[in-house]
Amino acid sequence: xxxxxxxxxxxxxxxxxxxxxxxxxxxxxxxxxxxxxxxxxxxxxxxxxxxxxxxxxxxxxxxxxxxxxxxxxxxxxxxxxxxxxxxxxxxxxxxxxxxxxxxxxxxxxxxxxxxxxxxxxxxxxxxxxxxxxxxxxxxxxxxxxxxxxxxxxxxxxxxxxxxxxxxxxxxxxxxxxxxxxxxxx
Amino acid sequence: xxxxxxxxxxxxxxxxxxxxxxxxxxxxxxxxxxxxxxxxxxxxxxxxxxxxxxxxxxxxxxxxxxxxxxxxxxxxxxxxxxxxxxxxxxxxxxxxxxxxxxxxxxxxxxxxxxxxxxxxxxxxxxxxxxxxxxxxxxxxxxxxxxxxxxxxxxxxxxxxxxxxxxxxxxxxxxxxxxxxxxxxxxxxxxxxxxxxxxxxxxxx
Amino acid sequence: xxxxxxxxxxxxxxxxxxxxxxxxxxxxxxxxxxxxxxxxxxxxxxxxxxxxxxxxxxxxxxxxxxxxxxxxxxxxxxxxxxxxxxxxxxxxxxxxxxxxxxxxxxxxxxxxxxxxxxxxxxxxxxxxxxxxxxxxxxxxxxxxxxxxxxxxxxxxxxxxxxxxxxxxxxxxxxxxxxxxxxxxxxxxxxxxxxxxxxxxxxxxxxxxx
Numbered sequence: 001x002x003x004x005x006x007x008x009x010x011x012x013x014x015x016x017x018x019x020x021x022x023x024x025x026x027x028x029x030x031x032x033x034x035x036x037x038x039x040x041x042x043x044x045x046x047x048x049x050x051x052x053x054x055x056x057x058x059x060x061x062x063x064x065x066x067x068x069x070x071x072x073x074x075x076x077x078x079x080x081x082x083x084x085x086x087x088x089x090x091x092x093x094x095x096x097x098x099x100x101x102x103x104x105x106x107x108x109x110x111x112x113x114x115x116x117x118x119x120x121x122x123x124x125x126x127x128x129x130x131x132x133x134x135x136x137x138x139x140x141x142x143x144x145x146x147x148x149x150x151x152x153x154x155x156x157x158x159x160x161x162x163x164x165x166x167x168x169x170x171x172x173x174x175x176x177x178x179x180x181x182x183x184x185x
Numbered sequence: 186x187x188x189x190x191x192x193x194x195x196x197x198x199x200x201x202x203x204x205x206x207x208x209x210x211x212x213x214x215x216x217x218x219x220x221x222x223x224x225x226x227x228x229x230x231x232x233x234x235x236x237x238x239x240x241x242x243x244x245x246x247x248x249x250x251x252x253x254x255x256x257x258x259x260x261x262x263x264x265x266x267x268x269x270x271x272x273x274x275x276x277x278x279x280x281x282x283x284x285x286x287x288x289x290x291x292x293x294x295x296x297x298x299x300x301x302x303x304x305x306x307x308x309x310x311x312x313x314x315x316x317x318x319x320x321x322x323x324x325x326x327x328x329x330x331x332x333x334x335x336x337x338x339x340x341x342x343x344x345x346x347x348x349x350x351x352x353x354x355x356x357x358x359x360x361x362x363x364x365x366x367x368x369x370x371x372x373x374x375x376x377x378x379x380x381x382x383x384x385x386x387x388x389x
Numbered sequence: 390x391x392x393x394x395x396x397x398x399x400x401x402x403x404x405x406x407x408x409x410x411x412x413x414x415x416x417x418x419x420x421x422x423x424x425x426x427x428x429x430x431x432x433x434x435x436x437x438x439x440x441x442x443x444x445x446x447x448x449x450x451x452x453x454x455x456x457x458x459x460x461x462x463x464x465x466x467x468x469x470x471x472x473x474x475x476x477x478x479x480x481x482x483x484x485x486x487x488x489x490x491x492x493x494x495x496x497x498x499x500x501x502x503x504x505x506x507x508x509x510x511x512x513x514x515x516x517x518x519x520x521x522x523x524x525x526x527x528x529x530x531x532x533x534x535x536x537x538x539x540x541x542x543x544x545x546x547x548x549x550x551x552x553x554x555x556x557x558x559x560x561x562x563x564x565x566x567x568x569x570x571x572x573x574x575x576x577x578x579x580x581x582x583x584x585x586x587x588x589x590x591x592x593x594x595x596x597x598x
Contacts, residue, residue, distance in 0.1 A: 010463065022473055022474065025477050032482075036480065037484075083323070116425075117564055208422070213418070216417065269469050273469050307499045307501050311499075316495055317492060320492065363590060364586070365586075368586060371579030375573070378572040382571070
C-alpha cells in the first residue's frame with residue numbers, strides 16, 4: 001500500500017489539479033464558444049429565411065427544423081437542417097421553406113469537404129439558384145442552361161456530382177419534412 | 186438502419202476518406218514501419234485491432250458516462266472538456282490491456298504483432314478515428330461507430346501495406362541522394378494519395 | 390553532444406539544426422493536414438508551441454518528483470490538459486480557423502514531437518534550458534508549417550493569408566487544385582525535405598557547421 005501511494009501520489013495530485021484547471025477554463029470560455037456556434041448557425045438560417053427574429057427548435061422525422069418567427073410573432077418560414085452523402089464526404093446544409101411550405105426560400109451549405117475550386121462552389125453564390133423554386137416537385141440539377149419553370153438548377157461545370165448530391169439532399173429532406181409542417185404551425 | 190448505410194460508412198472511411206492518404210492520420214508509422222511488407226502488415230493488423238476496440242470504448246465513454254452525467258446536472262455537454270484526456274487515457278490503457286491479453290491467451294498472435302503495440306499509443310490514427318466518431322453525425326450509434334472504426338483500421342492496413350510493397354521496389358532504383366529516405370517516401374505517398382482520390386464518388 | 394550547450398544554442402538547434410519537421414520528421418500529421426493555407430499553418434504552429442512550452446515547463450519543474458515508470462503517463466496527462474485548454478481558447482476566440490483545423494487541434498496530444506521533448510530534454514534539464522528548447526522546437530515547427538503553407542496556398546488558391554497574390558489569368562480556372570488536396574501535401578513536403586537535405590549535405594561538405 002505504501003509503495004502504491006509512493007509511486008502514484010503525483011499522478012493523482014496532478015489529475016485533480018488539471019481537472020480543476022480544465023473546469024475553470026471551460027467555465028470561463030463556455031459562454032463564448034456556445035455564442036460562436038449559435039452565431040454560425042444563425043447566420044446560415046438568416047440567409048435562407050428572409051426575416052427571422054426568433055426561432056423555435058423542433059424535431060420532425062429525425063431532422064432538426066427551426067420554426068422562424070418575425071418581430072410580431074408571425075410565422076416567417078422554416079429552416080431545415082439536413083445531412084446527406086456528398087462526392088467526398090457528408091454534406092450538411094440548411095434549407096429554407098416559405099411559411100406555407102410551397103417554395104424553397106434558399107439553401108446554405110454549412111459543412112462539406114468537396115473538392116476545393118470545383119465542388120466547394122456549392123458553398124457560394126451557386127446556391128442562390130434554389131431561391132424561389134417549387135417545393136412540391138423534385139428539383140433537378142442539369143448540365144448547361146437551366147429552365148427555372150421546370151424546377152431546374154444549373155450544375156457547376158466540372159462538379160456535376162456535387163451539384164446533384166446537394167439537390168438530392170434538398171429533395172429528400174423537403175419530401176419528408178414538408179407534409180409534417182402543417183401540424184407544427 | 187439498413188445495411189447500405191453501414192457499407193457506405195465502411196467504404197467512405199476505408200477508401201474515399203482513407204485515414205492515412207486523405208486524412209493525414211498515422212503518418213509516423215506509415216513512413217516509419219513501411220520498409221517491409223510483413224512488418225507493415227503486422228502493424229496494420231495491430232492498428233485495426235486496437236482502433237476497433239478503442240472506437241467502441243470511447244463511444245461508450247461519451248454516450249454512457251459523460252453525457253448521462255452531464256444530463257443529470259442539466260447540461261449534456263457539461264463534461265465534454267474531459268473528452269480528450271479521457272480518450273487518450275482509454276487508448277493508452279486499451280493498448281496495455283490488449284498487449285497483456287494477447288501475451289497470455291494468444292501467444293502466436295502476440296509474437297506476430299505484439300512488438301508494434303507499444304508504438305500504437307501515439308499513433309494519431311487511433312485518437313483521430315475516435316475523435317471523428319465523436320464528431321460525425323452518422324456515427325452516433327454504436328454499430329455505425331464500430332463499423333467506422335473497423336473500416337478505418339482496414340484502410341490504414343491497406344495503405345501501409347501498399348506503401349511497403351512499393352518501397353521494397355524503390356530500394357533497387359536509383360534515387361537522387363537528397364531524396365533518399367523520407368523524401369522519396371513522401372513523393373511516393375503523394376502519388377498513392379493521388380490514386381486514392383480516384384475513389385471519390387463511390388459513396389453513393 | 391558532449392559539452393553543455395547554452396540556452397541560446399539549444400533554442401537555435403530546435404529552429405534550424407534539429408528542426409522537428411524537416412530534419413527529425415516528427416509531427417508529420419498536422420504538418421501535412423493543416424498546411425493548405427498559411428493562416429491555418431500559423432495557428433496550428435502557435436497552438437503546438439503553447440503546448441510544448443507548458444509541457445516542458447511542468448515536466449522540468451517536477452522532474453525530481455516524477456517516478457521513472459509513470460513518467461509517460463504524466464507527460465500524456467499534462468499534454469492532454471494543455472491541448473484541451475488550447476482547443477477551448479481557439480474555439481472561443483478564433484472560431485472560424487478552429488473549425489477548419491477540426492480534429493487536428495486535439496490531435497496535438499499524440500504529436501510525437503511534444504512527448505519527445507519531454508522525454509529527451511525536460512525530464513533531465515533545468516527549467517530555463519527546457520523552456521529555451523520548447524520555444525526553439527515550437528518556432529521551428531511553426532516555421533516548417535509556414536513554408537508548406539505559403540507554397541501550397543499560393544499555388545493551390547493563388548492567395549496568401551486569404552489575399553490574392555497571383556494575377557487573375559492564373560486564378561481563372563488554372564490554380565493547381567491538387568496543391569490544396571491531400572496529394573499536394575505529400576508532394577510538397579517530399580520536395581521541401583529533399584531541398585533541406587541537399588542544403589545540409591552541401592553545408593557539411595563545405596566544412597561549415
